[in-house]
Amino acid sequence: MARAFLVVLDSVGCGGAPDAADFGDAGSNTLAHIARECAQGRAEDGRSGPLHLPNLDALGLGAAIALASGEAAPGLGAAPRGLWGAGTEVSPGKDTPSGHWELAGLPVPWDWHYFPDTNPCFPPELVAEVCRVAGTEGILGNRHASGTVVIAEEGARHVETGWPICYTSADSVFQIAAHEEHFGLERLLKLCKDLAPLLHGMKVGRVIARPFVGDAQIGFTRTTNRKDFAILPPQDTLCDWAQKAGRKVHAVGKIGDIFSMRGIDDVRKGSDAALMEHLLEVMDLAEEGSFTFANFVEFDSLYGHRRDVSGYARALEWFDAQVPRLLARLRDGDLILFTADHGNDPTWHGTDHTRERVPVLGAGVGEKAIGQVGFADVAASIADHLEIPAQGPGRSFL
Numbered sequence: 001m002a003r004a005f006l007v008v009l010d011s012v013g014c015g016g017a018p019d020a021a022d023f024g025d026a027g028s029n030t031l032a033h034i035a036r037e038c039a040q041g042r043a044e045d046g047r048s049g050p051l052h053l054p055n056l057d058a059l060g061l062g063a064a065i066a067l068a069s070g071e072a073a074p075g076l077g078a079a080p081r082g083l084w085g086a087g088t089e090v091s092p093g094k095d096t097p098s099g100h101w102e103l104a105g106l107p108v109p110w111d112w113h114y115f116p117d118t119n120p121c122f123p124p125e126l127v128a129e130v131c132r133v134a135g136t137e138g139i140l141g142n143r144h145a146s147g148t149v150v151i152a153e154e155g156a157r158h159v160e161t162g163w164p165i166c167y168t169s170a171d172s173v174f175q176i177a178a179h180e181e182h183f184g185l186e187r188l189l190k191l192c193k194d195l196a197p198l199l200h201g202m203k204v205g206r207v208i209a210r211p212f213v214g215d216a217q218i219g220f221t222r223t224t225n226r227k228d229f230a231i232l233p234p235q236d237t238l239c240d241w242a243q244k245a246g247r248k249v250h251a252v253g254k255i256g257d258i259f260s261m262r263g264i265d266d267v268r269k270g271s272d273a274a275l276m277e278h279l280l281e282v283m284d285l286a287e288e289g290s291f292t293f294a295n296f297v298e299f300d301s302l303y304g305h306r307r308d309v310s311g312y313a314r315a316l317e318w319f320d321a322q323v324p325r326l327l328a329r330l331r332d333g334d335l336i337l338f339t340a341d342h343g344n345d346p347t348w349h350g351t352d353h354t355r356e357r358v359p360v361l362g363a364g365v366g367e368k369a370i371g372q373v374g375f376a377d378v379a380a381s382i383a384d385h386l387e388i389p390a391q392g393p394g395r396s397f398l
């Protein structure tokens with residue numbers, strides 16, 4: 001019986017989304033613009049020269065970028081030897097849950113609630129409730145912000161007052177940053193957990209705990225104890241289809257949070273470097289007929305939101321160099337797909353995600369041009385490969 005592995009490179013988009021203008025993102029193209037900057041010698045920090053992704057490109061990465069957007073990505077564009085195409089999202093959000101749920105066969109069936117880009121951005125009733133639950137006189141932040149900037153700006157006042165730093169972005173998120181020692185990690189996690197039902201009721205997709213350490217002298221740094229409290233997917237997804245068909249479902253990275261563990265048997269977490277080792281181990285251990293869903297988030301969290309082109313290029317080159325290790329673990333009949341959930345063009349204005357198409361690359365089924373597909377077709381194809389019943393709007397491209 002076949003096995004399937006779905007690997008999401010978080011935010012590794014390739015432009016061309018037909019509705020990009022609705023998001024203010026017409027012309028954004030994460031991969032093509034990183035490749036352009038690299039080729040022009042403007043991404044030389046910790047790496048050098050044209051973007052070097054020979055393994056993903058051999059599957060069809062350059063061809064997928066050209067198909068999605070018509071843009072050239074210097075250094076990429078080998079003749080594809082894998083499954084290759086481009087995926088278009090229909091969900092009304094360019095955030096992580098929207099992208100992953102739709103890849104898993106469930107386009108988001110509602111409009112998310114977004115907080116306005118005003119100062120303050122949160123309604124007084126919500127602020128009052130946060131204060132009541134936190135037991136504080138007020139909150140800090142209360143605006144759209146980059147998470148690393150907001151702790152630099154508000155960290156000292158936070159330590160002084162004990163008030164939580166609350167902020168949002170272009171995504172449907174309510175984020176709370178607090179100091180692990182001064183405020184307390186457990187207290188922050190409990191605050192987010194207690195507030196989540198109210199915010200989910202407002203159709204805010206996630207409440208995210210953003211713990212940090214440090215002081216005003218050495219600076220404040222976020223820790224890896226981030227925790228997302230996400231709305232439960234409202235219907236079954238590929239994870240549930242597989243589980244209900246008696247298959248094992250393994251998660252690697254943020255996948256457990258994104259699906260609130262719905263339809264998931266186990267999850268392995270850590271930095272992207274650690275996740276790669278976890279994924280390799282799962283590939284060794286995964287049962288016949290099982291489904292493994294992995295997310296590598298650092299492209300997005302460490303480099304896309306930080307608009308760090310060199311860093312993003314380094315992360316891509318690191319990942320690409322790991323690809324042969326993954327492919328070597330495929331057994332006869334296995335399918336591995338590489339895709340993304342949205343864009344996060346590090347050359348774009350602001351610090352938010354960008355609405356883009358995504359590459360859909362695969363190995364295990366030979367050379368196969370799948371053309372333009374929908375995100376939900378990924379789920380339908382994996383279900384097809386695993387020979388389990390699929391639901392939702394997707395069609396198999398296998």
Ligand SMILES: O=P(O)(O)O[C@H]1O[C@H](CO)[C@@H](O)[C@H]1O
Binds near residue numbers: 170
């Ligand atoms: O700037 P930071 O805190 O990393 O926030 C980013 O992370 C959030 C959740 O993925 C996004 O909505 C974006 O705002």
Ligand SMILES: [Mn+2]
Binds near residue numbers: 342
């Ligand atoms: Mn994402």
Ligand SMILES: [Mn+2]
Binds near residue numbers: 300
């Ligand atoms: Mn993000």
